[in-house]
Amino acid sequence: MYGEKPAVQISTTTKQQKEERKWRRWVDDHLVHMLSPNVYRTPSEALQAFRYFSKVGEWDTNFSNFEQIFVIYVGATAMYILGKFLKHRYELKENVRESLFDACKEWTKAVGKSHEFMGGKQPNLADLSVYGVLNSIEGCDAFNEVLQNTNIGPWYNRTKLAVDNHMGTHPAHKL
Numbered sequence: 001m002y003g004e005k006p007a008v009q010i011s012t013t014t015k016q017q018k019e020e021r022k023w024r025r026w027v028d029d030h031l032v033h034m035l036s037p038n039v040y041r042t043p044s045e046a047l048q049a050f051r052y053f054s055k056v057g058e059w060d061t062n063f064s065n066f067e068q069i070f071v072i073y074v075g076a077t078a079m080y081i082l083g084k085f086l087k088h089r090y091e092l093k094e095n096v097r098e099s100l101f102d103a104c105k106e107w108t109k110a111v112g113k114s115h116e117f118m119g120g121k122q123p124n125l126a127d128l129s130v131y132g133v134l135n136s137i138e139g140c141d142a143f144n145e146v147l148q149n150t151n152i153g154p155w156y157n158r159t160k161l162a163v164d165n166h167m168g169t170h171p172a173h174k175l
Contacts, residue, residue: 023126031103031133037096038142040083045141046076052139104150123162131159
């Protein structure tokens with residue numbers, strides 16, 4: 001659990017740890033609430049999302065055609081309605097994309113132009129938290145529009161590369 005003494009000491013300052021914790025909390029309390037209203041913003045986007053989830057989740061190997069179609073259409077309808085409710089609950093802008101863009105711009109500004117990651121030269125847990133949220137919508141229109149309308153793309157691509165290459169692995173864990 002965060003805050004406990006790690007098995008391997010990683011050199012970060014108290015200030016860096018507080019900043020990391022602040023942004024991890026921001027992800028949980030703010031950024032994550034942007035997802036459903038953006039991914040399920042319209043009926044067609046809700047269907048797109050469920051079709052994407054079906055593809056990457058390999059639903060065809062676990063469910064019959066009828067079950068897949070049922071889950072896609074019923075799920076998309078339910079999530080479209082839920083997205084509207086969540087938009088109001090979390091007081092997002094009328095155009096929910098603007099709220100998502102603003103959050104991504106806030107993150108990019110916090111990382112800064114002089115740093116590759118919030119964690120400096122390697123991603124920290126805040127980087128990984130933001131990346132995880134955005135990665136979950138990578139196949140959706142909302143993600144593509146985030147890349148087109150904010151400057152988060154370079155950070156996202158660096159983080160994706162770091163995650164794919166296990167660059168955050170502490171040297172003591174490498175063989």
